Amino acid sequence: MYEMNKDIAVIFDFNGTCIFDGIYHDKAWQLYIEELALKPVSDKDTEQYIKGKTAKEILEHFLGYELTDNMIVQFSEEKERIYRNMLVKADVQLAPGLESFLNYLMLARVKRTIATTANLENMNLYFERYNLDRWFKWEDIVIGAGNIPLKPHPDLYLAAMDKLEMPANNILVFEDSTSGVRAAASAGIKHIISVTGDSKNTELTSYPEVIASVNDFTELNDISNIINVC
Secondary structure, three states: OOOOOOOOEEEEOOEOOOEOOHHHHHHHHHHHHHHHHOOOOOHHHHHHHOOOOOHHHHHHHHHOOOOOHHHHHHHHHHHHHHHHHHHHHHOOOEOOOHHHHHHHHHHOOOEEEEEOOOOHHHHHHHHHHHOHHHOOOHHHOEOOOOOOOOOOOOHHHHHHHHHHOOOHHHEEEEEOOHHHHHHHHHOOOOEEEEEOOOOOOOHHHHOOOEEEEEOOHHHHHHHHHHHHOO
């Protein structure tokens, strides 16, 4: 079973960490770009120009012209609607082992929250679909809404630490992306565990703040000694 220092708090990224949904984000972009640009988008195009790119980069590459911030927001919202429909249809579940780990944190009274670039509509869906209120307070969640700078800027993590009323040295983060790790590190967080089940990104361990890497949460038992020293 897990062993954890009770003087820490845990912050989770969500997409690609708590659910393995990257393929549906990529596919939603692929379908929507085909509709906008009126031409097919190959899997090679998706790999090169969609995967890991921002909405601005994706849209401007395929449409061939510069977009205003309002246009990017409008186009992105439509893509997210397609993504949400795909997620529900595919019946995507929480990452393996996550539910057990969250139950442990709750019973051990370890503070926890989510810091994610997901928008309000997506987060509402996640709360309803996965009954996240079993483990998280909505008012503690930090999402990519309003004018808050997104990852790799540290603001999401700084806001999450403020919600938890815990200093950076007492925070353990679960992340799956380079931008997320950079954001947490820039916020002063020194203990990050990378989750590779969705991204297959094994390069995150090159960051000194990444203390361990797991495929999913079923592997946490094997690194409980690492968690305990955080």
